[in-house]
Amino acid sequence: MKREVKYDSLRDWLALADGMGELRTIRGANCEEEIGALSDVAQHDEGAPALLFDDIPGYPKGHRVLVNAFGGKRQNVILGFPATLSKVELSTAFLGEYRAAKAGRVPFQVVDDGPVLENILEGAEADALKFPTPFWHPGDGGRYIGTGSFNVTMDPEDKWINAGTYRVMIHDSHKLGFYISPGKHGRIHRDKYAERGEPMPVAMVLGVDPLTFLIACSAMPSGVCEYDIVGAYRERPLKVVKGRHTGLPFPADAEIVVEGFVQPGATAPEGPFGEWTGYYGSPGDEAPVLDIKAIYHRDNPILVGCPPQRPPGESSRSRAILRSALIREDMQKAGVPDVTGVWAHEVGGARMLVGVSIKQRYPGHAKQAGHIAAQCAAGAYAGKYVVVTDEDVDVSDLGDLIGAMVFRSDPATSMDFITNAWSTALDPRIEPERKKAGDFTNSRVIIDACKPYHWKGEFPKLCLPDPDAVARAMRKFGHLMK
């Protein structure tokens, strides 16, 4: 199915969401408690609208905060598809169009001007506290201005530009802290600057259209600028302006952008922060500090919030759509044939529980599929459980997936374990001692829940009724069952 992305800026998209009846404005909620609490309620409710907070006490009218942008059927429109597609259809449609976009990247276009330059603040005026920034969770160590955001960095060696979502906390008016898990592209850039003893330029985009955000927070290939995939997907280049101090490109119609430098070795305590696992992952560790050089913002700026929370919620649902597609793409690239379904389950934060279905073609096919799903680029980080089953199981249905695991696997012989795998300090199950030692690895289990290949013909048949018989009986008696 062909995509049609009908918006460019966040404001175009807000008009679309409003037209769908999926946007509400809430006036007078505060940043200390109320916006965070309401966001949590909205994000857990699959049918909840996007919420735009205005008239926030202590801030100028018009300085707004948007949350739950990616919920409900809005994600279909964000990715350019009809609202009628189910989550699995949407993921499949996205995969087809993403493949095309990745093959024909459209480079970003540098322009001289754009709405983000309506206000340019430098020196003492460049004050991060001027924007309403909620305490998202009661135990957060600070106000997190970067959640529905991304950080732009450049590889100091190969000079490629990366855009990745990494949380950003306000230390004070002119300093921000940010956390990047080891292995993420921004972290590799950061480590390279540190090795060279050079300051790292960073631009933080704190509100942008939802397509650019979703691509920035997804595992795109190393060496590829996310902007070029956004351009190809949208079929027109992403227009960017360059920061005065860093020269880094950021979307010309972004809402708020902060740019500055991280000095080698400069750190401050960052966190704790309520994370996508639903836990405060790390107690609050030293993390690099950005010295703000300039802030750019539109008139009446909108800070986009996508605070992580206990799954399933807004971000695990939208990430399930993209990550399931990206794992499937990686499996195909790795040569695994006949993958019929992949679902990165919302309840596992779209990372820690992945269901895969295959049409088994040869002995060992299931093992190959499971190990590759667990270790491919899109699936390797912070995974835990991979369940591989047959093509007759809808792996996006949690009940069906767990049912297949229970009835088609044999605990003593169906499981493989991988140890010391790529994970994160945010995993609540990694022991404090290992975290202190910098060991953020975890283990994985690959559960082969396929009918064993060499006797699958003899595997007991499912006792399902004949669908025609069900239809006939329902026609006759269904009304009595309502």
Ligand SMILES: Cc1cc2nc3c(=O)[nH]c(=O)nc-3n(C[C@H](O)[C@H](O)[C@H](O)COP(=O)(O)O)c2cc1C
């Ligand atoms: C709302 C949200 C917040 C995120 N916060 C972080 C974070 O603080 N640190 C991190 O390393 N990854 C975070 N991620 C995940 C990364 O954005 C994601 O892994 C992305 O692919 C990283 O970009 P990269 O592949 O270019 O490194 C977050 C994702 C989302 C959706």
